[in-house]
Amino acid sequence: MRQKLISALLYILSLLPFWVLYLLSDFLYVLLYYAVGYRKKVVFENLKNSFPEKSEGERQEIAKKFYKFFPDLIVESIKMKTISKESVIKRVELLNPEEVYRHFEQGKAVIGVTAHYGNWELGIHRLSLMTEFPKLIIYKPLNNTDFNEVYNALRSRFGATMVPMKQILRHILKLRGQPHISMFVADQTPTYQDSDYFMEFLNQDTLVYTGTERIARLTKQPILYCHIGRKEKRGHYFCKFTTLVEDPDEYGLHEITHLHNNFTEKMIRETPEYWLWSHRRWKRKRRK
Template sequence: MKEKLVSGFIYIVSLLPFWFLYLLSDVLFVLIYHIVGYRKKVVFENLRNAFPEKSDSEIKEIAREFYRYFPDLLVEIVKLASISEKSVRERIELLNPEEVFRHINQGKSVIGVTAHYGNWEMGIHSLSLMMNTPELIIYKPLNNKVFNEVYNRIRTRFGATMVPMKQILRHMIKLKNIPHISMFVADQTPVYQDSDYFMEFLNQDTLVYTGTERIARLTKNPVVFCEIRRKKKRGYYSCKFTTLIENPDDYQEHEITHIHNQFTEQIIRSEPAYWLWSHRRWKRKRRS
């Protein structure tokens, strides 16, 4: 019952036009930044640790830009519940889809990697509409089962298949003879039982997922990064595909993990406001 109520509410709000949703976003910005101060301590701590070379005024400017972008992201995600195929195609410009199809046409599957940057949720819709082969979205289930089901229903509107992390191999075995793409959002915070590998990421000792590398080595498939950049106009993005790894067998252990995390860091450093700074990314510390 709760799921139907939440789903129905989100769908009704999603029917509002973008211009009205952005008016709501303007109100949300004032609320979460100036009044509530949503996770300000987390955001400023993350930014200061990531960019120790920046002045306080520079950190404050990045934080303000992030808080201005964040409510836009929220209303855009709600809009995905009813957005049309035409609107998705208009709002995310695919710069080089041929880079993905180059591998698919060779009979290979693709290990896709992206980050919580730009609008990764709209990127799922865009990728679904781009592909004519199966698309697996690897995700970490939310603790709230209601929202987990609601969001997954939205994400699969155009044909994507949501796959919990612990079920990756099962789904890949089913598709072993069918070229497909498996997309990982690889900048999440793992629990200790999922990873014990730390590396430097944004100037901090960071526990990182190694699952992308493990799957790439097991399947011997190329690793392609999906880079979603926000354009100047609200609600519009570009998507660029970059093959980071052609042959996983050519790399040493953990090297693939370093490569895609370092690529993510370069993107974040170039325009830092559009990463999810409110996330407690560095809550896991090395255990003695």
């Protein structure tokens, strides 16, 4: 029953035109930043530890820009419930889809890597409309099962298949020998049961997932990074694909993990306000 109510509310809100949703976003910015102070301690601590070389004023400016962008991400994600295919294509420009197609033309499946950067949610819709080959979106299930089911239904509107992390290999093996893309959002915080590997990321000792590398080694699939950046025009993005790894066997242990995390870090450093700073990314520490 709760799922139906949540879905109905999202549907009604998604019918609002973008200009109305952005008015709502402007209100949410004031509410979240000035009135509620949503996760301000987390955001400012993350920025301080990530950019110790920046002044307090510079970090505060990044924080304000993040809090202005974050409500846009919320309302744009709501809009995904009813957004048309034409609007998705208009709002997310694929700069070089041929970088993916060339692997498909060779009969290969590919592993995609992205981060909680730009509008990764809208990126799911754009990826779904990019090719008829299967699209697997690897996700970490939410604790709230109602929201989990509602958002998975929203994300899969245009043909993506949502796959829980623990079921990755099973789904990939079903598609063995068939071109497809498996998309990992690789900057999430793993549990100690999921990973024991730490590396430096944004100046901090960081527990990272190694699943992307492990799957690539098992399947021999190339790895492409999907950089979803924001354009100057509000609500418009670009997606640029970069092949990070052609042959996983050419890399040593953990080199692939470092490669895609370093790519994410470089992207964040260039335009930091579009990363999810409210996420408690560094809550896991090395066990003594």
